[in-house]
Amino acid sequence: MLDAAARLFAEHGVAAVSMDQIAAAAGVGKGTLFRRFGDKAGLAVALLDTREQELQEAILHGPPPLGPGAPSSERLPTFVDAYLGYLLEHLDLVRMSETAAPGARYRIGAYRFWHRHVAILLDGGPDPDHAAHALLAALAAEHVAALLPELGESRIRSGLRRLAESHSGP
Amino acid sequence: MLDAAARLFAEHGVAAVSMDQIAAAAGVGKGTLFRRFGDKAGLAVALLDTREQELQEAILHGPPPLGPGAPSSERLPTFVDAYLGYLLEHLDLVRMSETAAPGARYRIGAYRFWHRHVAILLDGGPDPDHAAHALLAALAAEHVAALLPELGESRIRSGLRRLAESHSGP
DNA sequence: TGCACAACCGGACTATAGTCCGATTCTCTG
DNA sequence: CAGAGAATCGGACTATAGTCCGGTTGTGCA
Numbered sequence A, B: 001m002l003d004a005a006a007r008l009f010a011e012h013g014v015a016a017v018s019m020d021q022i023a024a025a026a027g028v029g030k031g032t033l034f035r036r037f038g039d040k041a042g043l044a045v046a047l048l049d050t051r052e053q054e055l056q057e058a059i060l061h062g063p064p065p066l067g068p069g070a071p072s073s074e075r076l077p078t079f080v081d082a083y084l085g086y087l088l089e090h091l092d093l094v095r096m097s098e099t100a101a102p103g104a105r106y107r108i109g110a111y112r113f114w115h116r117h118v119a120i121l122l123d124g125g126p127d128p129d130h131a132a133h134a135l136l137a138a139l140a141a142e143h144v145a146a147l148l149p150e151l152g153e154s155r156i157r158s159g160l161r162r163l164a165e166s167h168s169g170p
Numbered sequence C: 001t002g003c004a005c006a007a008c009c010g011g012a013c014t015a016t017a018g019t020c021c022g023a024t025t026c027t028c029t030g
Numbered sequence D: 001c002a003g004a005g006a007a008t009c010g011g012a013c014t015a016t017a018g019t020c021c022g023g024t025t026g027t028g029c030a
Helices: A002-012 A019-026 A030-037 A040-061 A072-089 A091-099 A109-121 A128-137 A141-151 A153-168 B002-012 B019-026 B030-037 B040-061 B072-089 B091-099 B109-121 B128-137 B141-151 B153-168
Strands: none
Touching: A002 A019, A002 A040, A019 A030, A019 A040, A030 A040, A040 A072, A040 A091, A040 A109, A072 A091, A072 A109, A072 A141, A072 A153, A091 A141, A109 A128, A128 A153, A128 B128, A128 B141, A128 B153, A141 A153, A141 B128, A153 B128, B002 B019, B002 B040, B019 B030, B019 B040, B030 B040, B040 B072, B040 B091, B040 B109, B072 B091, B072 B109, B072 B141, B072 B153, B091 B141, B109 B128, B128 B153, B141 B153
């Protein structure tokens, strides 16, 4: 199923492929598809799983400054940069995982992970929880996708970097 | 039509009312409803129109610090506060106007207005355009709606105020 | 008044996400 | 190996956003 979905997405674009088509291409019924993944967002999450876990692993146990060991003022901009790279690489899929259902972004486990990570890096500042949410808001797939044609990748990247630096220390 | 929509939304909640129901309650066909408003987001925008224009008017020609006359470092937090008030007052409607179609938020005229306003207030700093988008990302209806149950209104308000101050201040 | 034409209207129609239940297959036990 | 029960499957079904076209109503002109 994942193979069929990945192939169709690559061929026709994420938005243009229906769940029916995926089920047909995978040779299963719709019921099976939905039972396995819950909804379209769940399918996207499953497809992103590997890449996402690599990034999470690098953050938890990889070399600094992405991994532990460097000061927060360095880890935060590095994280933002790395996350943006991951996001741009799979923009449509992440977008689908975040927007298929209302509020989906904030419910999936991955968001919790990013939020926790950022909040820890912001520890010591005022209300790290909210500050982390605010920073991640600027990294929402929908947001980045809308800005991309207007500002281009490099301005987004430098803008986000500046934002991360201003949060984590002057 | 707007009356019927407003009544149904108030009675059953924005998410639970279908366009069919609105058309039926208004005594018109679906075609008429869609021809007039384009889609669900357009209907929400039409319902918000008055309240939104009041806020825009107060920003353009009202008394400082929301209106012109005060320094940017004061106007920006005031704007964020006022916008948050407007947002919380009509959270579901704004949310519908921003999420009914993918990318809708960034296409509607209102967003352009808020963005322009914030960018002007941030003029002088680095890349005011991107900084303004980033600040508005934290004011997205979807974002605020997701944070509300977790953080509560007052923490969101103070967090956003701090964010605005850190952007515009020293 | 009556006719031609344009604008407008409304509901049938399509596409798609997601649900549900009868049918099928698999597994465990005697 | 046979049968009962559990797990799984798949496609018909529902709900809803949005499209489209045939009919109707209104308007300008003779």
